Amino acid sequence: MVRSVGQRPRVAVVGTGLIGGSILLRLREVYPDVVGWDPDPATRAVGRDRGVRFPDALADAVRDRDVVFLAGPLASLPETLLTVARHTGDDCVVTDVGSTKDAVARFAVEQGLTGRFVPGHPMAGTERSGLTAAVPELFDGAAWVLCPRLDGIGPFRMLAGLLVTVFSARVVPMSPTVHDSVVALSSHVPHLLAGSLAGAAADVEIRDAVLGLAAGSFRDGTRVVGTPVERIADMLFQNRDEVLGQLGQVRVVLDALVDALRRDDADALVERYRRAQELRHALLDRALDEQRREFPVDGDHADELAYLLELGSAGGQLTGCAADADVVTYLARRPPA
Amino acid sequence: MVRSVGQRPRVAVVGTGLIGGSILLRLREVYPDVVGWDPDPATRAVGRDRGVRFPDALADAVRDRDVVFLAGPLASLPETLLTVARHTGDDCVVTDVGSTKDAVARFAVEQGLTGRFVPGHPMAGTERSGLTAAVPELFDGAAWVLCPRLDGIGPFRMLAGLLVTVFSARVVPMSPTVHDSVVALSSHVPHLLAGSLAGAAADVEIRDAVLGLAAGSFRDGTRVVGTPVERIADMLFQNRDEVLGQLGQVRVVLDALVDALRRDDADALVERYRRAQELRHALLDRALDEQRREFPVDGDHADELAYLLELGSAGGQLTGCAADADVVTYLARRPPA
Structure with a gap:
C-alpha cells in the first residue's frame, strides 16, 4: 500500500546532475535523510562533501526507500528502472525526469511496473550541467x-502532493503521447531552430560582423544552443517523430511568410504576425481560474483520470493534492473555458 | 564646413517614437536646446509636456540645426530626407536610424546628399513603441x-564622436550592403523564425497545452514576435533579398540537422551542435583588443575609409573619435587577428 500524502517519505535520487542534483538539494531541506546515487564516483564524492549520504552501490541507495527519482540520461533509464525496481518493494514509488515520456511509459507497461512507476518531466533547467550547477530552487513555479x-493513481496523487509542497512546482497531468507532442513544439523544435540559426552564423563569410552586430533577437534565438550537446541530441532522437511532425507545422508558417515576402503581400505578412503576436500575448498574460475538485479515494478512478488529462490538455495545472481516508482533493488553475 | 567634434551642436530629432524619442531624451540631458518633431500632433503634445520644443512644422524644427536625426518609419524616409535637406544648410549633418541601409544610401547618392547624409542604424529597441516608451539609456553599450x-568622412567623424560620448554607443562602421547582409542574419531572420514558431503554435490543436508547458526555449524563441507588426513587416520587406538569402543558409543547416535525425546519425547531429555552440560561446565571450589609430584630417581619406570598413567587417567597434586641426584619432576594440 502506497503511503498517503502528508507522511515523511524516505527518498532517493538516482543520477545527480543538474536536474537530479537540484531535486536532491531541495529534498534535503525538508527530508534530511534523503539519499543520493550517481554512476560517477567523483559526483558521489561531491555529494558526500555536501553532507548527503551517497552509497557506492545503487542497491544500497534505494533499498529502504519510499520514493525514488530517476534523473540519469535518457538512454540509461530502462536499465536503471529495472535495477531500482528489483531492489525496492512493491510499495516504493518511482518516477523519472526524462524529456520524453512515451518510450519509458511503454517500457513500464512491458515490465509490469505501471502500478508504481509514474513518468515525469520537470520543465526547468539551465545551460549548465552537473551537481555543482544544481540549485534547490530550480523548480520553484516550474511546470512538472x-x-x-x-x-x-495512488502513486500519482502522492507525487503530485510532494512536487507541489516540496518543490513549489505546478503539476501538469498529461498522457505520455500528448506530452511528447507538446514538448516537441514547446521545447525540441525551438532547439532545432536555435541550432540552425547559430550554425548558419558559424558558417557564413560575414560571421565576425554578425557577432559584432548580434541583436537581442539573435541572442534570444540562439540561447538554448548553450545546452550540453549530448542532452540536445538525446531529446531530439528520443522524440524524433514528434519533432519532425511539429517542425513540419513550423515550416508551413515559415513558407507562408516567405511567400508573402516574395509576392510583396504586406497584408498577408502582417496578418500572420498578428496571429503569432496573439499567441505570444496569450503566453505572457495567461489568466487562470482557481478550481477545486474532489474524487473518492477508492473506486474505478475513471472520472479522476479523465479530469486530470483534460486539465493538462487545456493548459491547466495542479497547485495542490491532498487525500484523507475517503476523498482526494485537487486544487487547480486553468484557463477560462 | 562641418563643425568639428567637441562643439555643442544644435540637434533636431524627426520622428519621436521609441527610437527617436529615446535619442531625444538622451540628447536633452546634454544639449538642452534639442528640438523634436513628429507628424502626429498628439506625440508633439507629449513632447511639449516633457519640456521639449516641438514646432508644428517640420521646417521650423530643423531650420537652424547642425545635426538632424531621422527616426520615422522606413517608408517615409526618402521624402523626409528631402524636406530636411531643403530646409537646412549644406553644413547640416543628417543621419537616420532605419533598419536597412542600402536603399536610403542609394537615394542619398541620387539626390547628391552624400556629403552630409550618413546612414545609421542603432541596434537597440524593446517590444514597446512610442514616445511614452522612450528611455534615455536605450543606447548605452549598444552597437550603432x-x-x-x-x-x-567629416560628418561621419562628427557623428561617431557624438554617438560615443553622448549615447555611450559602440559605433560600428560598415558599408550599406554589408550592413544589410549582416542584419538579415543577426536580426531579420530571427524575426522570421520567431514568427514561424509562434504562428505554428497558434494554429495547432495542442495550442493550449503548448502554452501550459512553454519552456524557456519557446519563450526565448518567440520573444521578438512582440515587436509591433508594422515594424517587422517594414524591415523584412525593405531587406527582402538579403533576408531570403540568409534564410537559405539557415535552411541548409536545418535540413542537415533533420537529415541527421532521420538517418539516426548522432555523430553528425552532435558535430553540428558543437559548431553552433562554438558560435554561441564566441558571442558571449568576445575578447576584444584595444586599438588606437590616427589619420590625417585632410587628404584623400582612402586609408581611413579602408580601416573603418575593415574594422566593422571584423566585428570591431569604435569607442572614441576625436579630431584636432591635423589628426583624427580613433579608439577601437576589435577581435584579435
Whole structure:
C-alpha cells in the first residue's frame, strides 16, 4: 500500500546532475535523510562533501526507500528502472525526469511496473550541467509533468502532493503521447531552430560582423544552443517523430511568410504576425481560474483520470493534492473555458 | 564646413517614437536646446509636456540645426530626407536610424546628399513603441552602425564622436550592403523564425497545452514576435533579398540537422551542435583588443575609409573619435587577428 500524502517519505535520487542534483538539494531541506546515487564516483564524492549520504552501490541507495527519482540520461533509464525496481518493494514509488515520456511509459507497461512507476518531466533547467550547477530552487513555479494511469493513481496523487509542497512546482497531468507532442513544439523544435540559426552564423563569410552586430533577437534565438550537446541530441532522437511532425507545422508558417515576402503581400505578412503576436500575448498574460475538485479515494478512478488529462490538455495545472481516508482533493488553475 | 567634434551642436530629432524619442531624451540631458518633431500632433503634445520644443512644422524644427536625426518609419524616409535637406544648410549633418541601409544610401547618392547624409542604424529597441516608451539609456553599450564614405568622412567623424560620448554607443562602421547582409542574419531572420514558431503554435490543436508547458526555449524563441507588426513587416520587406538569402543558409543547416535525425546519425547531429555552440560561446565571450589609430584630417581619406570598413567587417567597434586641426584619432576594440 502506497503511503498517503502528508507522511515523511524516505527518498532517493538516482543520477545527480543538474536536474537530479537540484531535486536532491531541495529534498534535503525538508527530508534530511534523503539519499543520493550517481554512476560517477567523483559526483558521489561531491555529494558526500555536501553532507548527503551517497552509497557506492545503487542497491544500497534505494533499498529502504519510499520514493525514488530517476534523473540519469535518457538512454540509461530502462536499465536503471529495472535495477531500482528489483531492489525496492512493491510499495516504493518511482518516477523519472526524462524529456520524453512515451518510450519509458511503454517500457513500464512491458515490465509490469505501471502500478508504481509514474513518468515525469520537470520543465526547468539551465545551460549548465552537473551537481555543482544544481540549485534547490530550480523548480520553484516550474511546470512538472506527471503521467497518471488508472492502475497507478495512488502513486500519482502522492507525487503530485510532494512536487507541489516540496518543490513549489505546478503539476501538469498529461498522457505520455500528448506530452511528447507538446514538448516537441514547446521545447525540441525551438532547439532545432536555435541550432540552425547559430550554425548558419558559424558558417557564413560575414560571421565576425554578425557577432559584432548580434541583436537581442539573435541572442534570444540562439540561447538554448548553450545546452550540453549530448542532452540536445538525446531529446531530439528520443522524440524524433514528434519533432519532425511539429517542425513540419513550423515550416508551413515559415513558407507562408516567405511567400508573402516574395509576392510583396504586406497584408498577408502582417496578418500572420498578428496571429503569432496573439499567441505570444496569450503566453505572457495567461489568466487562470482557481478550481477545486474532489474524487473518492477508492473506486474505478475513471472520472479522476479523465479530469486530470483534460486539465493538462487545456493548459491547466495542479497547485495542490491532498487525500484523507475517503476523498482526494485537487486544487487547480486553468484557463477560462 | 562641418563643425568639428567637441562643439555643442544644435540637434533636431524627426520622428519621436521609441527610437527617436529615446535619442531625444538622451540628447536633452546634454544639449538642452534639442528640438523634436513628429507628424502626429498628439506625440508633439507629449513632447511639449516633457519640456521639449516641438514646432508644428517640420521646417521650423530643423531650420537652424547642425545635426538632424531621422527616426520615422522606413517608408517615409526618402521624402523626409528631402524636406530636411531643403530646409537646412549644406553644413547640416543628417543621419537616420532605419533598419536597412542600402536603399536610403542609394537615394542619398541620387539626390547628391552624400556629403552630409550618413546612414545609421542603432541596434537597440524593446517590444514597446512610442514616445511614452522612450528611455534615455536605450543606447548605452549598444552597437550603432554608421556608413562612412570618402565624400562624407567629416560628418561621419562628427557623428561617431557624438554617438560615443553622448549615447555611450559602440559605433560600428560598415558599408550599406554589408550592413544589410549582416542584419538579415543577426536580426531579420530571427524575426522570421520567431514568427514561424509562434504562428505554428497558434494554429495547432495542442495550442493550449503548448502554452501550459512553454519552456524557456519557446519563450526565448518567440520573444521578438512582440515587436509591433508594422515594424517587422517594414524591415523584412525593405531587406527582402538579403533576408531570403540568409534564410537559405539557415535552411541548409536545418535540413542537415533533420537529415541527421532521420538517418539516426548522432555523430553528425552532435558535430553540428558543437559548431553552433562554438558560435554561441564566441558571442558571449568576445575578447576584444584595444586599438588606437590616427589619420590625417585632410587628404584623400582612402586609408581611413579602408580601416573603418575593415574594422566593422571584423566585428570591431569604435569607442572614441576625436579630431584636432591635423589628426583624427580613433579608439577601437576589435577581435584579435
